[in-house]
Amino acid sequence: METAQTSDISQENREKKEILNRYRGLLRSCRRKLDEDEKKLIRKAFNVALEAHKGVRRKSGEPYIYHPIAVARIVAEEIGLGSTSIVCALLHDVVEDTDMTLKDIEGMFGKKVASIIDGLTKMSGVFDASSSLQAENFRKMLLTLAEDVRVILIKLADRLHNMRTLASMERTKQLKIASETLYLYAPLAHRLGLNAIKTELEDLGLKFTEPEIYHEIDQKLKDTQAERTRYIQRFIVPLREALHEQKFKFRIFGRPKSVYSIWTKMKNKNIPFEEVYDIFAIRIIIDTTEDQEKTDCWRVYSQVTDFYYPNPDRLRDWISTPKANGYEALHTTVMGPNGQWVEVQIRSERMNEVAELGYAAHWKYKEGRAHEDHLEEWLRKLRESISNPNDNALDFIDDFKLNLFADEIFVFTPKGEMRSMPVNSTALDFAFDIHSEVGAKCIGAKVNHKLVPLSHKLNSGDQVEVLTSNKQSPKADWINYVVTAKAKSHIKTLLKEEKVKLSEEGKAILKRKFRHLKLNFDDKTINALYAFLKLPDQQELYYRMAVGHIGQDELKAFLASKDKITESKSTLPSLEQLVSAARGKAKADNLVIGDNLDNLEYKLAPCCNPIPGDDVFGFVTVNEGIKIHRVNCPNAIELMSNHAYRIVKAKWTSQKLLSFLAGIRIIGIDKLGLVNNITQVISTELNVNMRSLTFDTNDGTFEGMIMVFVHDTAHLTNLLEKLKKVDGVVQVMRLDSQT
Numbered sequence: 001m002e003t004a005q006t007s008d009i010s011q012e013n014r015e016k017k018e019i020l021n022r023y024r025g026l027l028r029s030c031r032r033k034l035d036e037d038e039k040k041l042i043r044k045a046f047n048v049a050l051e052a053h054k055g056v057r058r059k060s061g062e063p064y065i066y067h068p069i070a071v072a073r074i075v076a077e078e079i080g081l082g083s084t085s086i087v088c089a090l091l092h093d094v095v096e097d098t099d100m101t102l103k104d105i106e107g108m109f110g111k112k113v114a115s116i117i118d119g120l121t122k123m124s125g126v127f128d129a130s131s132s133l134q135a136e137n138f139r140k141m142l143l144t145l146a147e148d149v150r151v152i153l154i155k156l157a158d159r160l161h162n163m164r165t166l167a168s169m170e171r172t173k174q175l176k177i178a179s180e181t182l183y184l185y186a187p188l189a190h191r192l193g194l195n196a197i198k199t200e201l202e203d204l205g206l207k208f209t210e211p212e213i214y215h216e217i218d219q220k221l222k223d224t225q226a227e228r229t230r231y232i233q234r235f236i237v238p239l240r241e242a243l244h245e246q247k248f249k250f251r252i253f254g255r256p257k258s259v260y261s262i263w264t265k266m267k268n269k270n271i272p273f274e275e276v277y278d279i280f281a282i283r284i285i286i287d288t289t290e291d292q293e294k295t296d297c298w299r300v301y302s303q304v305t306d307f308y309y310p311n312p313d314r315l316r317d318w319i320s321t322p323k324a325n326g327y328e329a330l331h332t333t334v335m336g337p338n339g340q341w342v343e344v345q346i347r348s349e350r351m352n353e354v355a356e357l358g359y360a361a362h363w364k365y366k367e368g369r370a371h372e373d374h375l376e377e378w379l380r381k382l383r384e385s386i387s388n389p390n391d392n393a394l395d396f397i398d399d400f401k402l403n404l405f406a407d408e409i410f411v412f413t414p415k416g417e418m419r420s421m422p423v424n425s426t427a428l429d430f431a432f433d434i435h436s437e438v439g440a441k442c443i444g445a446k447v448n449h450k451l452v453p454l455s456h457k458l459n460s461g462d463q464v465e466v467l468t469s470n471k472q473s474p475k476a477d478w479i480n481y482v483v484t485a486k487a488k489s490h491i492k493t494l495l496k497e498e499k500v501k502l503s504e505e506g507k508a509i510l511k512r513k514f515r516h517l518k519l520n521f522d523d524k525t526i527n528a529l530y531a532f533l534k535l536p537d538q539q540e541l542y543y544r545m546a547v548g549h550i551g552q553d554e555l556k557a558f559l560a561s562k563d564k565i566t567e568s569k570s571t572l573p574s575l576e577q578l579v580s581a582a583r584g585k586a587k588a589d590n591l592v593i594g595d596n597l598d599n600l601e602y603k604l605a606p607c608c609n610p611i612p613g614d615d616v617f618g619f620v621t622v623n624e625g626i627k628i629h630r631v632n633c634p635n636a637i638e639l640m641s642n643h644a645y646r647i648v649k650a651k652w653t654s655q656k657l658l659s660f661l662a663g664i665r666i667i668g669i670d671k672l673g674l675v676n677n678i679t680q681v682i683s684t685e686l687n688v689n690m691r692s693l694t695f696d697t698n699d700g701t702f703e704g705m706i707m708v709f710v711h712d713t714a715h716l717t718n719l720l721e722k723l724k725k726v727d728g729v730v731q732v733m734r735l736d737s738q739t
């Protein structure tokens with residue numbers, strides 16, 4: 001807080017004016033018409049928030065009140081919620097950050113507002129960077145869904161504004177908040193049908209986790225814009241004419257895909273920007289009545305396909321069966337000019353509003369509207385899947401996330417009842433969807449009257465009859481057969497019960513063995529044994545004992561090493577101790593790595609092979625010291641988002657003496673002498689040593705993996721550039737992992 005500057009009177013007046021300006025902007029932006037009472041209530045909430053946050057500033061130096069006003073504006077304008085939500089958004093940080101209590105809020109604004117604020121305050125730990133309980137907080141947050149979806153919607157608005165203003169935070173906080181956003185908030189927005197917000201969260205998430213990639217793609221989109229616009233015009237012209245002739249009221253335009261979705265495609269398909277063919281989609285939005293919209297969308301489809309040939313595999317009818325998040329539209333991919341596939345999305349203005357504002361906002365809180373079955377159904381399933389309190393919170397989040405992004409299929413029971421399941425669901429998922437008992441006893445199923453195994457993947461339209469047997473019990477590999485959160489969590493619970501039973505038996509066996517070996521059966525020895533066998537805990541040790549994974553040989557090896565162990569520390573340090581030790585070592589805020597590789601307390605993570613110059617962080621592990629990961633490691637988002645308290649800042653020292661292992665992937669046209677040319681480039685490059693090289697050829701193309709030792713990123717980039725110039729080479733990229 002800069003008290004010296006705020007004494008400046010004209011500055012203070014300017015700020016007061018600006019605050020009022022922003023408040024008026026909020027009122028103007030409301031999508032719902034507000035009556036006088038509602039306006040009064042919003043004014044009251046604004047005044048309460050203004051007073052409560054008085055004198056407080058955000059990291060950026062702006063008055064704090066800008067934040068709640070901005071969140072309320074997102075709630076009103078971008079989600080389209082009404083006055084209750086606007087009031088709650090204005091007050092969302094009041095109980096958490098100021099002296100005001102929930103009782104005060106209830107007295108001034110009533111029970112409903114107080115209960116929503118309560119929900120918002122309970123989730124506040126999510127923002128605390130030092131919290132070790134993020135997963136548990138996420139879970140709490142999702143549980144509040146059962147009470148009022150508005151809590152989640154306002155939380156998303158809050159997160160969106162924090163992401164929009166993330167630039168003023170320090171780098172570690174940026175990474176954590178952006179990772180969390182990609183990990184959970186964007187999927188959540190998607191599931192609630194808030195497309196525009198989901199897209200913005202993803203783009204901002206990428207911008208702060210991988211700024212270079214973001215700016216590169218963003219720049220390329222700008223560079224290709226003129227060309228794209230010309231193409232879109234050419235595509236649209238005949239359609240516009242035909243639709244006018246048919247007397248449609250409509251809008252037609254081309255829309256580029258988001259930076260994040262382009263990046264996802266590049267990553268998944270391993271292709272450069274230039275090869276992503278669906279950089280944009282054509283959208284046709286028709287103004288029509290609700291009872292005519294389905295027919296009209298198909299009439300438009302018919303017009304489109306009169307001009308352009310459709311790809312029969314790419315027709316998606318989300319009008320007859322909307323997506324579970326409420327999305328309705330007709331998608332088709334057609335062959336456009338120059339032999340280019342173009343995606344066309346057809347929807348009515350009403351469908352478009354659902355797609356932009358989200359299902360929950362559009363249906364549930366529209367005054368006088370009946371509750372929408374789909375949203376209710378989804379909430380019911382959600383409640384069910386999170387109602388098992390024994391689940392490990394982290395597992396739960398992972399499983400839950402699986403279902404957030406999943407597309408749906410529709411299958412039928414023998415009686416013809418329709419059920420929606422995530423894509424890739426199996427017969428076993430279906431059994432657990434019917435009932436957990438049915439799942440536990442499932443031995444197979446009949447799909448369309450044909451016998452299939454548990455692992456059989458279901459397709460839309462399948463009719464499924466589950467077969468059960470009382471002799472059946474859940475097996476460990478069942479986890480691999482299912483995709484739904486519900487089935488996963490039930491199987492895990494059932495297996496855990498089984499494991500507890502076996503562990504008891506294993507403990508008895510180990511006791512006997514210890515007696516034979518004349519070892520004391522005490523915690524100290526047992527802890528030393530499981531640490532020696534690199535197991536996570538005692539239970540795992542007993543369990544492995546019971547199933548025969550540990551035998552006489554392991555125990556003898558332990559006995560031989562035991563003398564050494566008793567000499568060294570008798571108890572293992574806890575994770576907390578390890579973390580604080582690592583923090584202590586990270587003097588001046590940074591763990592300096594790279595100066596002495598032989599005497600390491602840290603290791604370079606094999607999942608991403610960091611080299612000097614990479615943006616990195618340290619992750620404290622129990623058995624292997626500190627692991628150094630790249631910030632863009634495939635595992636980084638999960639680590640930073642769920643285990644932020646184990647993250648230690650790290651940076652490289654500059655040195656040229658040591659070499660680090662890096663992987664390179666090369667794709668190209670198979671030519672005589674090509675391998676020779678590639679190895680030539682590598683060996684003539686100064687100080688690069690090759691460790692391994694594998695090449696595969698297939699129908700005239702080749703793919704090679706090379707592991708080399710380099711000093712740093714500049715060294716590696718230089719080598720990549722030289723390899724790109726080799727005749728026949730089409731693509732060269734750095735590999736994340738050695739495997």
Ligand code: MN
Nearest residue numbers: 067092093158
């Ligand atoms: Mn906030």
